[in-house]
Amino acid sequence: MANWFSSPAALWLGLLIGPLLLLYMLRHKPVRKRIPSIVLWTGVAQAQIATSPFQRLRKSLSLLLMLLALIALVLAVSGLRVPGGEQRGVPVTIIIDVTASMSGFEQGGTRIDIAIERARTVIDESGNSDISVFAWDGNLRSLAPADSEPAVAKAALNEVKPAQYGASDAALVRALDQIVEAGGRRVVLVSDHAPGDMKSVLFVQAGIPKMNMGFVSASLSEVTTDKVDLFFGIDLHGSDRAITAPLVLERVTEQGNRELVDARDVSVIPNQRTSVTFKDVEPGLYHALLKFEDGLSLDNEAYLRFSPLPVQDVVITGEQPESLVRAVEAIESTMGIIRVLQPGMEDQGNASYVFVDAASSGAVPRLPSAYVAPGSAPPDLSYGEEIEVADAATRPVNSFLWRGAGTPDIRIPKVHSISTSRFLRPVLDAGTGPAIALVPREADLQDLVLAFPLNEQATGFSGKFAFIIFSANWFAYVRRIRAPLPRGAVVTRETVRVRPLMGRGDFEYGSLDATDGEDKRSGSPGLAVSFDRVGVYQFTGIDDTRLPLVGVSLLDAQETRLSTDRTTFDVDSVTDWMQGFEGNGERRDLDLRPWLALFAGTLLLFDWFWFRRKFPVQAVGAA
Numbered sequence: 001m002a003n004w005f006s007s008p009a010a011l012w013l014g015l016l017i018g019p020l021l022l023l024y025m026l027r028h029k030p031v032r033k034r035i036p037s038i039v040l041w042t043g044v045a046q047a048q049i050a051t052s053p054f055q056r057l058r059k060s061l062s063l064l065l066m067l068l069a070l071i072a073l074v075l076a077v078s079g080l081r082v083p084g085g086e087q088r089g090v091p092v093t094i095i096i097d098v099t100a101s102m103s104g105f106e107q108g109g110t111r112i113d114i115a116i117e118r119a120r121t122v123i124d125e126s127g128n129s130d131i132s133v134f135a136w137d138g139n140l141r142s143l144a145p146a147d148s149e150p151a152v153a154k155a156a157l158n159e160v161k162p163a164q165y166g167a168s169d170a171a172l173v174r175a176l177d178q179i180v181e182a183g184g185r186r187v188v189l190v191s192d193h194a195p196g197d198m199k200s201v202l203f204v205q206a207g208i209p210k211m212n213m214g215f216v217s218a219s220l221s222e223v224t225t226d227k228v229d230l231f232f233g234i235d236l237h238g239s240d241r242a243i244t245a246p247l248v249l250e251r252v253t254e255q256g257n258r259e260l261v262d263a264r265d266v267s268v269i270p271n272q273r274t275s276v277t278f279k280d281v282e283p284g285l286y287h288a289l290l291k292f293e294d295g296l297s298l299d300n301e302a303y304l305r306f307s308p309l310p311v312q313d314v315v316i317t318g319e320q321p322e323s324l325v326r327a328v329e330a331i332e333s334t335m336g337i338i339r340v341l342q343p344g345m346e347d348q349g350n351a352s353y354v355f356v357d358a359a360s361s362g363a364v365p366r367l368p369s370a371y372v373a374p375g376s377a378p379p380d381l382s383y384g385e386e387i388e389v390a391d392a393a394t395r396p397v398n399s400f401l402w403r404g405a406g407t408p409d410i411r412i413p414k415v416h417s418i419s420t421s422r423f424l425r426p427v428l429d430a431g432t433g434p435a436i437a438l439v440p441r442e443a444d445l446q447d448l449v450l451a452f453p454l455n456e457q458a459t460g461f462s463g464k465f466a467f468i469i470f471s472a473n474w475f476a477y478v479r480r481i482r483a484p485l486p487r488g489a490v491v492t493r494e495t496v497r498v499r500p501l502m503g504r505g506d507f508e509y510g511s512l513d514a515t516d517g518e519d520k521r522s523g524s525p526g527l528a529v530s531f532d533r534v535g536v537y538q539f540t541g542i543d544d545t546r547l548p549l550v551g552v553s554l555l556d557a558q559e560t561r562l563s564t565d566r567t568t569f570d571v572d573s574v575t576d577w578m579q580g581f582e583g584n585g586e587r588r589d590l591d592l593r594p595w596l597a598l599f600a601g602t603l604l605l606f607d608w609f610w611f612r613r614k615f616p617v618q619a620v621g622a623a
Contacts, residue, residue, distance in 0.1 A: 013074045017067065062607050069603040076596035089129030090186050091147055092578075093179055094119050096160055097172075097191035097206075098135045100555050103162040104192070104296045106207045112162045115190045115206035118569055119157055122188050122204065123150050125575050129186075135160060136191075138167035140175055164298065166559025169195035176201050186578065202577050205569060211238035213245060213268055213292055214299025214560045218489040218552040220306050223280065225336040228306045230278040232288055235560050236268040238295065243268050245292040249278055252285040261286070283308045299555040307487050312338045312479040313350055318357025318375060321454040327471040338475045352478045364441075368478050370448040373416045378439050378447050384417035386453075389431035399427045399438075401473045408466040410459075415452045424449075445481070448474055490551035497538045 096119055102112040123131055130147035133156050134140045144156035172189075173196045179187050180200050189198065192207040217233030236243055247266045250258040261281060268274045278286075283306045290300040314328070332338050341351060353369035355361070355376035362379050363369075374383050390413040396402055415430045418437070428436040430452065438446040459467050485498065538551075 009078075013077060016070060016074070065603045065607040069600040069607075072596045072600035072603070076593045076600070079593060089127045091130040091132065091184065092122070092126045092186045092188060093132045093134065094122055094153070094188045094190065095134045095136050095140065095176070096143075096157075097189070098137050098160060098162050099167045100162065100164055100298050100559050101166070101192055101212075101296050102206070103164075103298060104207065104210065110162070111192050111207040112160060115192075115204075116157045116160055118204050118206055119188075119190050120154055121571060122190070122202075122574060123153055125571070125578050126150065126186075127578075132185075133157065136167065136172055136175070137163045137165070138171065166555040173198060202574070204574070209238055210295030211236070211243075212295040212299075212560050213237075213243060213290060214294075214296060215288065215290070215302040215552075215554060216273070216299070216560060218288075218302050218304050218554060220304060220488045222306070222308075225308050225311065226282065227280045228283060230281060230286060230288075230304055230306075232276045232302060232304075234266065234268050234274045234276065234290070236270045236272075236274070237560050239270045242270065243292070245290050247276060248289045248291060249281075250287045250289070251282075252287055258287060266290075296555075296560070299553075299560060302552050302554060304489055304552050305487065307483075309337070309476075309479045309483050309487070310350070311336065312352060312475055312482075313341050314338050314354065314475065315341045315343065315351050316354040316356065317343055317360045318355070320356060321372070323459040323467060324354070324372075324454060324471075327468045330468050331472050331475060335472060337472070337479060350482060352475075367481055368445050368447050370450065370474065372454050373449070373451045374453075378422075378441075378449065380422050381418060381420040381439065381449070383451060384419060386414045386416055387431055387433075388413065389415050389435075392431045394435065395429040397426045397429065399425075400477065401427055401436075401470055403469075403473055405466045405469040405473075408461045408470075410461055410466075412452050418449070418451055446477075489554075 096112075096115050098112065102110070102115060104111050106114055108114065119133070128150070131144075131150055131153035132146050132148070133143040133153045135143055143159060144153050148156070176187060176189065176195075176198055179185065186202070187200065188202045188204060189195075190204045190206055192205065193209075194203050194205075213234060213236045215232055216235045217231075219231045221229045221231070223229055230249070232247075234247075244265050244267050247264055248260070249262040251261050252258055262278055264276075266274065266276055285303065285305045288302045288304065292300060294300070316324070316328070320328075328338070328340060332340055350367070351365075352367045353360070353363070353365050354372065355363060355369060356372045358375040361371075361376045363376075364379060371377050377383060390411070394410045394412055396407055396410070402408065410428065412430045412435055415433065415435045417433055418424070420439075422439055424434060425438040425440065425446070426434040426436070427438060427448075428434065433451075435450075435452045437449045437451065439449055440446050461467050
């Protein structure tokens, strides 16, 4: 029974045949009569009902139609099916590219519009195969339940929208290979370009090749506290010759107005990164625009923001080692990012400290500070005896403190052993232990420990400015505790809005679509807000600008590489590929529910038509 019916219990509804027969036994059969008055009509009807009710079941076409309709509906509700009665086609997986280039305009709409129409054509050519529909935006995102009916898959295509970011072609090829290797499916990619060598995948092109120029990178370099260099990278694809395009740089004011900063013609060579530099510009929000009509206008704009961090006050306690004095003087005079205060000004609210003397050992200032051995140490940390490490190799560990210094060749003759129960993050290993380490504390802050004698011999870095770069990176880290938000080019797939910072405590951020209290992530001063996705950041509550846009609008470099394959869409080729695919779909139970429901509806409609024809309603006028 279970093989034939999905809901056998619904067969009990067949008992409704009894009430149906009873209704027909008691009903009054219409008879056409001409009468002078309806006064006695009720009595005549009652008399006819009272006589021979079983005779009313004889030769009743209406009753027969009603019985058949009721039986059909009961069988439909109980899920009547024929086991193994239907041969399904090989399942089809359709992947639609929704990355940024699909928003490019074509004749008849955007590329995403063309992709949707061609995906519908593929579904029509798939027959009765099960359809799985995915959108590709860097990840495969299901648009409908797996192995849906064709009608359900078509309806899911209405939800396809283009994204404003790119994705890796290599990742798409890997995803396609995984689906193909699973076997038993026909795989179709609908995109504006073939991402590479695809095995057993039908490529359906949406759009024609076009030349495209766009920004693919942006960055900045802080020259001084009030000057910055801006860098933009531009790619050109789909052209066989260099193209000259006007490039305009504008500064966006707090009121939203745009002031022209620079305008120049840039010669861009195909398939080669072109770098453009704007030197010595003032801090602010900048808008770069390529005034060039091409296949995708979305990547012709880039935003880059620079706001100077406050000058960091520094207090150095005790007798300063000569090498530290020279490094601090160079950073203060050349970069202007720190200001050295005289001892005795320890109460400065925004001052960081470099502790040298033993009297300050165990101090816990609000901002991260540096502790120089052997005199000073953070709480719960002490130094042991000096260990000779002149013949041992030093190993700089990957850390932001070496950024810009490369991999320095450091010679340290001695190092102090460290005793502590706290967790240490090594920055420089010497001998059997760390010579420089970061000591994390609450709120994700980190103090710096230099566990070797800080003298000329110990800091003999082969790179001339290695120690200055190291010290500048440390002071820059402390500065960013006071202004933890990113200042330069930011990349993210999702548009993100950061809630206003409350004092210098923790803050939260999340996507614009997230409701309050949902999809929020916590951050703390000193932690960079960073994402690995391309797009636009939006911030609120920033003192130095009222503008919400902070960041850079970029596409993945692969996204500008539009297809050079001029293959046109041919329905016949899709049909041939579908029919020529090796493999057979599974046999499934033939579902009779829609046919039974249609049969029941037809019977009811015929009964109504027959009744109206045999007993028409006529209005007879009075004589």
